[in-house]
Amino acid sequence: MKVNPHGTRMGERFIKKIIDHAVGEQTEQIYVTVFEQHEALITLFRRYGFEQIGTKTSNNGIELVLAKNIHANYLGMYSGYPLVKLGQNKAYILSLYPQWHTRLLPDSILRNETNDIVEDTSSANSIHKVYLTKMHGVDALRQGDILAIYRTSDGQGPAHYRSVVTSIGVVEEYRHLDSFASAEEFFRYCRPYSVFTRHELEDLWRRRNYPFVFKFMYNLSFKRKVTRAVMIEELGLPGTEQYWGFFEISHGQLRAIANKGEADESLIID
Template sequence: MIEPKIYFIPFSEIDLNDPFFDSLRKDYLDFEQWFTKKSKAPQEKAFVTYNQEKRIEGFMYLKREEMPVGDVEPPINFSGKLLKIGTFKVNGHGTKFAEQFIFIMFSQAIKNNYDKIYVTVYANKQEGLTKRLQLFGFTTYGEKNGETVLIKNLQYDNSQSHYFNYPLIQANRFFLLAIYPQWHTSLFPQSKLKTEKNHKHLDLTSSNSITKIYIAFYPYELKTGDAAIIYRTSEDNKSARYCSVVTSLCIVEEVKYKYDFKDVEALLEYCKGRSVFSDSDIHGFWKKNTLIIIKLLYITNFPKKPTRQNLLENNIINKEPIRCYPISKQHAMWILEQAELPTTHYIQN
């Protein structure tokens, strides 16, 4: 199975004649004119993904919007920075490419200190995309030429769900959560190590999804709302001190146990599209009574990945193997700083 990839490339390298753009031509009379103008500007780029036939499957264009935005009713005007999703379309074939684009969009917003994001959609034509955006905190703001205007406010709202607040999190408890190498990169493709050049995803759907399900067999203390820093263990025959690394930040959305499911079929349905484990794997897991099923929201990858040796040197962990290891908020913040992550942008007090 070919590893999915989203490219950030100039408009001039994108084929305007690809059938993918037919619906956009129909919905926007000036689409070709707009696209051609962007193609003549080398600095103008978009996020694009392709299928195995080299046809476009997804497209997203982002830009900073100057305020006030007067062609929206009511006009948008505030003192912060506004990110506009200029064009966003994803073909739907059962995968969750839309969430991969949403992940990139939020990463760009956080990296560049945006306060709000807005997009216009034909809600009746783009029902699936609209619902997914609403799940991740976009709310109806107004109207523009027959389209619905949705806005995402990048401020944490205690009255809302983890999905709604994504990618911002509030957490009182922090854990290192160990993931074995054979599962890690297929579950967290954005956190792939540079040494994994030959790795191929085991499952397209779970790789693209922001929601991840991991199954383990230990009495973990994890609860909904805990922050999980993903700890990728080392491969066999490699030094754990230097090959075990922390790679990613997640928040625990839900924790379930074997007794929460009436049978293995119910567990299979729960994991569908969210886990790297095969049906055969899960049937095997079902035989164990210590089953724990962890639903995570993947927040971000780490630009730099501190090693087990770094954690030992700073007394964050001891020499025992890590499965689900509680750490203080102070130590968690240290890890995120060493990972070169803008912690105050993701972690809300």
């Protein structure tokens, strides 16, 4: 891989694509060779679980050989990526409007969407995402909690059939808007990973109408989107009595949704 750095975190997107391809091909190990002077790239690979297993000598010099085992012992959410660890962590349904969903999760677009709307931006490319909301209950999120990302209806039909779960993410951190000491700290935290422009973030900071801020990792994208109808009628999730913006689900329901979405279930571990 060769990436010309231009501030949009394209390196992370390459790593995600490589790992996704390996998972799809049921390949257990990935390796890459890299020259020692490329320190930033090596740091990036190491963060997501690549470890040096040797060196390679060629006419161009000596390269490090870095490898990652997809199902290696889970040591943490970063090195273990894309594994999703249940453990004592809670699982939730989290809704995103279509316009935010597509810009934030480019590998989870629907068949009726075009890749032309996926932009080369840091929020689209990065494995990490920042989301701002005012939905009740979101302040309960803690590091390690699991999110089933629910794309709300596009208005082209009944929400029962048009609203779908498309992917799974893992919470890195929850913060309240008041926890930021200044507007500049808030901008630095949000700008690389959120869909909002600097101007929009300035407006959100001033109006303070979206006080819940959390960062999550984009771990699994479903092959088949799971409709609200399937979740209610086949998997036992609550119906119209439940507000579908944000609510807790069981680990069993999360696994059932992932199964319906044809995700690799070996990536969800106890």
